[in-house]
Amino acid sequence: xxxxxxxxxxxxxxxxxxxxxFAVLSFLIPSGFxxxxxxxxxxxxxxxxxxxxxxxxxxxxxxFKRPKDVAIGVGAQFTIMPLLAFALASLLPVSPExxxxxxxxxxxxxxxxxxxxxxxxxxDTALSxxxxxxxxxxxxxxxPLLVLLFASxxxxxxxxxxxxxxxxxxxxxxxxxxxxxxxxxxxIEPGIKALPLVSVVGIVAIVAAVVxxxxxxxxxxxxLIFAIVVLHNVLGYIIGYSLGKLLxxxxxxxxxxxxxxxxxxxxxxxxxxxxxxxxLAAVPSAIFSVWHNISGPIIATIYRxxxxxxxxxxxxxNKRSA
Numbered sequence: 001x002x003x004x005x006x007x008x009x010x011x012x013x014x015x016x017x018x019x020x021x022f023a024v025l026s027f028l029i030p031s032g033f034x035x036x037x038x039x040x041x042x043x044x045x046x047x048x049x050x051x052x053x054x055x056x057x058x059x060x061x062x063x064f065k066r067p068k069d070v071a072i073g074v075g076a077q078f079t080i081m082p083l084l085a086f087a088l089a090s091l092l093p094v095s096p097e098x099x100x101x102x103x104x105x106x107x108x109x110x111x112x113x114x115x116x117x118x119x120x121x122x123x124d125t126a127l128s129x130x131x132x133x134x135x136x137x138x139x140x141x142x143x144p145l146l147v148l149l150f151a152s153x154x155x156x157x158x159x160x161x162x163x164x165x166x167x168x169x170x171x172x173x174x175x176x177x178x179x180x181x182x183x184x185x186x187x188i189e190p191g192i193k194a195l196p197l198v199s200v201v202g203i204v205a206i207v208a209a210v211v212x213x214x215x216x217x218x219x220x221x222x223x224l225i226f227a228i229v230v231l232h233n234v235l236g237y238i239i240g241y242s243l244g245k246l247l248x249x250x251x252x253x254x255x256x257x258x259x260x261x262x263x264x265x266x267x268x269x270x271x272x273x274x275x276x277x278x279x280l281a282a283v284p285s286a287i288f289s290v291w292h293n294i295s296g297p298i299i300a301t302i303y304r305x306x307x308x309x310x311x312x313x314x315x316x317x318n319k320r321s322a
Contacts, residue, residue, distance in 0.1 A: 008197035015113070016293035018204050023290050026208035027215055036209035037274070041165075044271045045173045047202040051112055052177020053188060055133060062130035069124075072247060073131035073257045078142050080239050080261050081106040081232070086150040088228050096154035098221065100147075101281035102228055105269035105288050107146040109135035112199070114263040117296040121303035123255030131260045136174065139268070140166040155277060165275055170268060203267050203289055210270050210286035213279050222287075229287045230295075236262035237299050251310070255303045262299070263292050 011018065026033040036043075063070045085106025089099035110132045118128035144162035151157055181188055211218060218225070240261030244254030269285030 011197050011200045015200050015203075016290075016297065018200055019207055019290050019293050022204045022208045023211050023286070026212040027218065030212035030215040033208040033212035036205050037213055037279075040206050040209055040271050040274050041169055043202045043205055044267050045169045047199050047267060048170050048173035049177040050198050051136070052174035052179075053181050054112075055174070055178050055181070060130070060133060062126055063134060066127070069127055069249065069253055070130050070134055072244070072249070073127065073260050074135050074138065076240055076243055076257055076261050077110055077131065077135045078107070078138075078146065080243070081236055081264065082146045082150055084232055084235050084239070088232055089154070092224065092228060094224065094228070095221070095280065097278040097280040098225060098228075098284060099154045100151045100157075100277055101269070101273050101284035102225075102232065103151040104147055104273055104277075104281065105264050105266055105285045106232065107143045107150070108265045108269045108272075108285075109139040109143070110260045111263045111265045111267075111292070113293065113296055114259045117259045117263065117300045118256045120297070120300040121255045121259065122252065122307045123259065123303065124250075124252040125256070127253055128256040128260055131256070135260075136170065136265070139265075140171050143268075143272075155281075158276065161276060162272060165272060166268070169271060206267050206270050207286045207289045210274065210279070210282040214283050214286075217280050218283060222283075225284055226287055226291070229284055229291050233262050233288065233292055233295055237295075251307065255307075258303075259296070259299065263296060264288060266292065 022033075082103065085103045089102045094102070112132060115125060115128045115132055119125045140163050143166060144157075144159035147162060148157045148159040237258050241254050241258035243261075244257045249257065264285075266285040266288040269288065270282040273279075273282035273285060
């Protein structure tokens, strides 16, 4: 078991490399990965079950301890990214399928990677976990409504079908994982340590499947989609942080909100796009999976260095005043 834990820890810490590697491989050798497509939905279900195993009642207690902070984060998550996605899809020359794909990933809840990045940035990790948990629980209701609102001008959208899919592949697995952890308690801890490996394998497989079936379209429009994804993600970080500053949140909370807003559950976006729209609609989510695992560590490093600089300046100021 310890060997498995070490492998899991290594794979989790090198997540971005594996996503990028298999995205390139599936682009170069698409026939080797197209067989994964039918398994995209169960793969995400397994990942969400794992997320449920990591949740505890304390993650939701934070909501009641500081409802304003959590409400700001969740509200920002479901307004900033959908609006940015709609603006980018409207202003740039993309196909209806890509437009819907960009909006779909923008309307998804925060990704679990955001919690790790918030911790690395010296942000408010407890707040980050609570925002992720609440936004994920609200996703069955808010994501379909937002997709219907922003994407229906490009392609027909069935909010009811999206709702049922999110309940089946997100909410039910998370609840089951939460219940299993509540019943088994510490007995499940050894298994939880292997979860990074399961999550990485699942996300890498989803990304590889999406890239493989869209290899031709990505070759034609991949650069534009990548540019949109980068803009979407980076603007999410900037506007999320600016909102926290505008609302006079502490710097650690601003960092948490910024990262929560910028990082999406792209696995969910890819799964919903594959199930309900053209496979091309899943490409923005797949590229988002690759990119935010590159941008996440970068933004976490920037925020951590800024925090250390501010702390050093404050200590210097205190010494001089003394």
